[in-house]
Amino acid sequence: MTQPLLLSSAAEDFLAENHLCTLTTLRPDGSPHVAPVRFTWDGESGLARVMTTVTRRKARNLLAGSGARAAVCQVAGGRWITLEGPAAVSTDPARVVExxxxxxxxxxxxxxxxxxxxVIEISVERAMGLY
Known part of the structure; x- marks a missing residue:
């Protein structure tokens, strides 16, 4: 198990704010699917979480291929942060409740x-932004 990505305090502060977000996944044909979402950031575990249903395109994209990856991006004016990494869709009751x-x-x-x-769980390996 790898260590969670450590973010700066400025990045953590920005992620605690409530702003517009998008989630990008790849369709089976490789084209990007971008959807507006709400997400949460768990810095201790390095997980970004998005609630959805298994029938939504974003979930189906991730379930369609092994090694699926996703990126969530939060934007506020000229400030932004993108969190990227491997993503999984879970219906496990404990994970959904969390x-x-x-x-x-x-x-x-x-x-x-x-x-x-x-719940979509993104194990964040990379972060970039201007915050």
Missing amino acids: GIRRYAKRYWSQPPQPPGLA
């Missing part, structure tokens, strides 16, 4: 919980 807990803490409300709820 995703919901973190989402509710960051956004002060529960995420929608339709059938097939899942």
